Amino acid sequence: MTEGLPMEIPVADLPPRIRIHEVGPRDGLQNEKAVVPTEIKAEFIRRLAGAGLSTIEATSFVHPKWVPQLADAEQLFPMLDGHEWLDDVALPVLVPNARGLDRALALGARRIAVFGSATETFAARNLNRTIAESLAMFEPVVARAREDKIHVRGYLSMCFGDPWEGPVPVHQVVRVAKQLMDLGCDELSLGDTIGVATPGHVLTLLAALNEAGVPTNTIGVHFHDTYGQALANTLAALQHGVTTVDASAGGLGGCPYAKSATGNLATEDLVWMLHGLGIETGVDLGRLTATSVWMAEQLGRPSPSRTVRALSHKE
Template identity: 75%
Template sequence: MTSDATDHGSVLSAGLPMAVPMPGLPGHVRIHEVGARDGLQNEKSTVATEVKAQFVHRLAEAGLTTIEVTSFVHPTWVPQLADAAELMPRLADLAARPELRLPVLVPNGRGLERALELGVREIAVFGSSTESFARANLNRTVAESLAMFEPVVARARDEGLRVRGYLSMCFGDPWEGPVPVARAARAARRLYELGCTEVSLGDTIGVATPGHVVALLDELTAGGVPIGHLAVHFHDTYGQALANTLAALQRGVGVVDASAGGLGGCPYAKSATGNLATEDLVWMLHGLGIETGVDLDRLSATSAWMAEQLGRPSPSRTVRALTHREP
């Protein structure tokens, strides 16, 4: 065996890829971790509040600095997250750390009030590019949902909060099919104009491909939305999430959503395999020489632990590779 092969093997056994940078990519990417909220919200069996709190703490210990922790929606709609008010006090030690961001999802003004009462410093609202999903998810048209968000965003900004705007169905819709670039860009631009400090472009059913991603980003930046205010949120239904992420990075996007262990999925697509796994994303980013601040071994161990709590193996390829490797 050559010395190069030996070195390469030692790198892999340490849970790290060989770093070989590509030109034109950001030097640092901030990962917006959604596992505790988006990842768990569709779980049919109730996850104990203390398990959720441990999950968030472990994610923070692994180096993630933005962890979306819960949602203040009505319990009827998302029973799994009905314990938001009980969870937040268990995260007070993390909330006190200025380098950590613990956003929560709020659907309306009442949700914002509940979040403010608990000292939340960052919120997110959740819109749609398509009329069908807006009706299914919010029981409103796209225009009506944006109008509902306007006072919520304004009040939050007046209170000094960061506000993220999620936009779902940016690339495809299970009822309407492919989503025209101009339509998705129009809705995203409106969220930005409302005052959202960041707009996350969601491939909710995982049908995007790199060219479509580039076209949407180019449409938005040409229309006056700075690339620094955009994030991407890919599902891996057809195995395209990492390819789409790389295309976004090449266009200058520096914030990528991901879910530890690949938790989560789309209830509208039976073949959906869930969110982009944070570990798979980190493996690629570290291999590209991009800083994330994440300890991949710790993160993989956290996802393996959470998979045990849920009673099933993690779908993340990287988690499986790292947790089953020989010492």
């Protein structure tokens, strides 16, 4: 092993290549209390692309009142246009409703995401709607996006546990996931919002989704590391055949509903594991680590990623 690279020892029956859906600029930054300058966000995205990430979730077109950190979406998105490094990079954006879609399309967005919940309590708290009402809100958004040949991702939060309702029954998640996909979403991201999933739970849910008609090749996984299970859960999903994994550079982000949450799965930690398994990602781990070190300096605190700390020799 050379410094900064894991020993590569493949494991049978794992996917040969994984697409990392980088969520740092959106999900990672949205809970930051101090507003990050738009120019820094644009540079963050540019550096992530330079590290080889091919899907980078750029921002969210929610009402500024609800997510002040992302109130600059109209200013940020045009700053990303017209650069050579964007030729092979997808920049999905989150849209909550028809108004958000209008704003995104006006700036030329070609990939969008809607954000639903598997539980009624979180749907009420996050969207101020029931699950049924939120799906009804998404329906025209997805339909219009498909008419314009826009790729649509459907996020489903609280797929494993909810801080108010406790463990979420698998059949409940499958029911809502199927309804979300039936709207016409191209992709489903399963969110372990408070980080309580374990590998057996992951495999059981994935199998149940397949039985309900949701194919594995349309599923992505989005794990939080609250209980240190994110990589174990990711490996279980890979063993099932999942090839899309959400992660956040430097481990940015977290869940406001779990005080012990350590945030999203760090992209560097994920890449270290995948490269050790001989799985291609297209990511330069050194450049990615340097990007997260730089971003941590902008935020004024060290990165929570263990791999970033190890490779940058900072504790």
